[in-house]
Amino acid sequence: MTVWQKLRKILLGIAMILIGAALFIFGEEAYMAIIGFFSLALEIMGIRMLWFYFRMARHMVGGRNILFRGILFFDFGVFTGSLVWVPRMYVLIYLAGTLAFSGAVNIIGANEARGIQSSWKLKAFEGTVKVLIAVCCLIFMRSGARVVDICAVGFIFSAVMNIANAFRRQQVITID
Amino acid sequence: MQGDFHYYATYCAAVLAGYDHKNSVDICHAAQLVDHCSRTWLIKAGGPTQAATTQLQAELLQARTDPIGLCDIIRIWSSFHFLPRDLYADINMGSQNYKDKYRLICGPNGNLLVDTVKLAKGKGTEAAGIAMHVLADTWAHTYFAGTPSLVINNTNWYFYELFPRDDGEPERRQIKFSHNPSASEDVDKPVYVGSVYQSDENSIMNLGHGRAGHLPDYSYIRYVYLPAWGGYKEIVKDNPYDYEHAFAQMVYALGYLNGGRDEFEKETYATDKIALHIERIREIITKRQVDASKDWKAFGESLSGETIPDFDKDEHIAEYKAGNREDTYLGRFFQAAISQKKMVSSRIMESGNRLAGLV
Numbered sequence: 001m002t003v004w005q006k007l008r009k010i011l012l013g014i015a016m017i018l019i020g021a022a023l024f025i026f027g028e029e030a031y032m033a034i035i036g037f038f039s040l041a042l043e044i045m046g047i048r049m050l051w052f053y054f055r056m057a058r059h060m061v062g063g064r065n066i067l068f069r070g071i072l073f074f075d076f077g078v079f080t081g082s083l084v085w086v087p088r089m090y091v092l093i094y095l096a097g098t099l100a101f102s103g104a105v106n107i108i109g110a111n112e113a114r115g116i117q118s119s120w121k122l123k124a125f126e127g128t129v130k131v132l133i134a135v136c137c138l139i140f141m142r143s144g145a146r147v148v149d150i151c152a153v154g155f156i157f158s159a160v161m162n163i164a165n166a167f168r169r170q171q172v173i174t175i176d
Numbered sequence: 177m178q179g180d181f182h183y184y185a186t187y188c189a190a191v192l193a194g195y196d197h198k199n200s201v202d203i204c205h206a207a208q209l210v211d212h213c214s215r216t217w218l219i220k221a222g223g224p225t226q227a228a229t230t231q232l233q234a235e236l237l238q239a240r241t242d243p244i245g246l247c248d249i250i251r252i253w254s255s256f257h258f259l260p261r262d263l264y265a266d267i268n269m270g271s272q273n274y275k276d277k278y279r280l281i282c283g284p285n286g287n288l289l290v291d292t293v294k295l296a297k298g299k300g301t302e303a304a305g306i307a308m309h310v311l312a313d314t315w316a317h318t319y320f321a322g323t324p325s326l327v328i329n330n331t332n333w334y335f336y337e338l339f340p341r342d343d344g345e346p347e348r349r350q351i352k353f354s355h356n357p358s359a360s361e362d363v364d365k366p367v368y369v370g371s372v373y374q375s376d377e378n379s380i381m382n383l384g385h386g387r388a389g390h391l392p393d394y395s396y397i398r399y400v401y402l403p404a405w406g407g408y409k410e411i412v413k414d415n416p417y418d419y420e421h422a423f424a425q426m427v428y429a430l431g432y433l434n435g436g437r438d439e440f441e442k443e444t445y446a447t448d449k450i451a452l453h454i455e456r457i458r459e460i461i462t463k464r465q466v467d468a469s470k471d472w473k474a475f476g477e478s479l480s481g482e483t484i485p486d487f488d489k490d491e492h493i494a495e496y497k498a499g500n501r502e503d504t505y506l507g508r509f510f511q512a513a514i515s516q517k518k519m520v521s522s523r524i525m526e527s528g529n530r531l532a533g534l535v
Contacts, residue, residue, distance in 0.1 A: 003238070052377060055271040060404045061325040068374065113355070 046074025103130025206305020258322030
C-alpha cells in the first residue's frame with residue numbers, strides 16, 4: 001500500500017468516526033446529512049465504474065462485473081438519496097442492512113481466504129461484529145435513540161478497522 | 177522465468193553458441209542480475225538509479241500509479257521483462273488508453289527483439305546477458321503486459337492445467353490460486369500462488385503475470401485460460417514448447433553476438449546446435465519441478481567441463497567501487513541497461529504510445 005493509499009484509508013476512517021460521533025451527539029437529527037453524504041459518495045463511485053466500463057472494461061473478460069457494480073452502486077446511491085422521504089425507522093433499518101451486508105461480505109471473503117491459506121481471522125472478526133451490530137439494531141428497532149447509538153457504534157467500529165488495516169503490514173504477491 | 181533458466185540455462189546456451197567458460201559465466205551473471213538490479217540494490221552498489229532493471233516487491237508497494245509513476249514502471253518492466261511484441265498492433269476497439277496498453281502485450285519474435293539483440297552486438301558479455309534475459313522472457317511472459325492493467329493482465333477462475341492423455345484430448349484440472357505469499361505451492365493439487373484481484377485498473381497487483389502467479393515461470397506446465405484481453409477465446413500456454421524455443425533462440429542470438437553470424441533474424445533457431453542434446457534439454461524442461469537449477473547446472477557443467485559458480489549478485493560491487501567505474505563489469509552492465517531502456521522507451525514513444533512518457 002502506498003503512502004497515499006494509506007492516507008486515503010485513514011482519512012476515510014476519520015470521516016466515518018466523525019459520522020459516528022455526529023450520530024451520538026445529534027441523534028436522530030444527524031441522519032439526513034449522513035444519508036445525503038452516502039448518496040453522493042455511492043453515485044460518484046457508480047459513475048466512475050461506468051466510465052471505466054465504457055472506456056476499457058467492456059472489452060475485458062468478466063468486464064460486465066464492472067458494469068453491474070457500477071449500476072448497482074449508482075442505483076444504491078439514488079435509492080439512498082430517496083430515503084429522505086421515508087420514516088426514519090426505515091432509514092435506520094436500511095443503515096443496519098448495509099452494515100449486515102458489509103459484514104456478510106467480510107465473512108464470505110474470510111471463508112474463501114481460509115480455503116487458500118490466506119489471512120482470514122481479522123476479516124472474520126470484522127464481519128461477525130458487523131453482523132452482530134446489525135442484529136442488535138433489529139432487536140432494539142422500537143427504540144429510535146438506541147438504534148441510532150448502535151449504528152454509531154457500527155460506524156466507529158468500521159472506521160477503527162479501516163485505520164488498523166491501513167497500518168497492517170501486508171504481504172502481497174507481485175512478480176519478479 | 178527464474179534463476180534456473182536465466183542463469184544456468186543461459187550459461188548452457190552461451191557454451192553451445194561457442195563462448196568459453198568465463199564469458200559464459202559473465203553472460204549468465206548479467207542475465208540473472210536483471211532480476212536483482214533494483215534501485216535499492218543500485219544504491220548499495222553505488223550505481224546510477226536510472227539503470228534499474230527491476231523493482232523489488234517493497235518498491236512496487238510504494239510505487240506511484242499516476243501517469244508519471246506508470247511511465248517509470250513501464251520503462252522498467254516493458255524494457256526488460258515484458259518486451260512488447262507489436263507496438264502497431266491492429267486493434268479497433270476501446271479508448272486510446274486501452275489500445276496503448278494492448279500494444280504493450282509481450283510476445284516472442286517482435287521487431288523490438290531484433291532491436292534488442294542488435295543493440296547488444298559489440299557491447300560485451302554484459303549487454304549480451306541483458307539481451308538474453310529479455311529474449312527468454314518474451315517466451316515465458318507471452319500474453320501479459322509490463323504495465324499495471326486490469327483489462328489486459330487479469331485472469332479469472334477459468335484456469336486449467338493440461339495433462340497429456342493417450343487418447344488425444346488432454347485432461348484438464350482446475351488451478352486454484354492462493355493469495356498468501358508464504359503459502360506453499362502444491363504442484364500435484366494443483367494450487368499456486370497468485371496476486372489478489374483488484375478492480376482498480378492501475379493497481380500494482382495487475383502488473384505483468386502477477387494474477388497468473390509464477391505459472392509462466394515454470395517450464396514443465398501446460399495450461400489453458402482466458403486472458404482479459406482475449407475476447408473469451410481460450411489461450412493454450414505450452415511452456416515446454418516455449419522454453420525449448422527460447423533456448424534454441426538464445427543459442428542462435430548468442431551465435432550472432434559472438435560474431436558467428438552477420439545477421440540476426442526473427443523466428444530463427446539454432447536447432448542444429450542443440451540437436452545433439454535435445455533429449456536432455458526436453459527432459460529438464462518437462463520435469464515437474466518449480467526450480468530446475470540443479471538439472472540445468474549439471475547439464476552446463478557436462479557441456480563445458482567446468483564448475484558453474486553460484487550466482488552472487490554482489491560479486492562485482494567491490495571492483496566497481498574500486499576502479500575506473502565505466503570500465504568494470506557493473507559499469508558496462510549499467511550502460512547496457514540504460515541503453516536498452518532508452519531504446520525501448522523511444523520505440524514506444526515513436527509508435528504514438530505515450531504510456532512510457534517522452535524520451
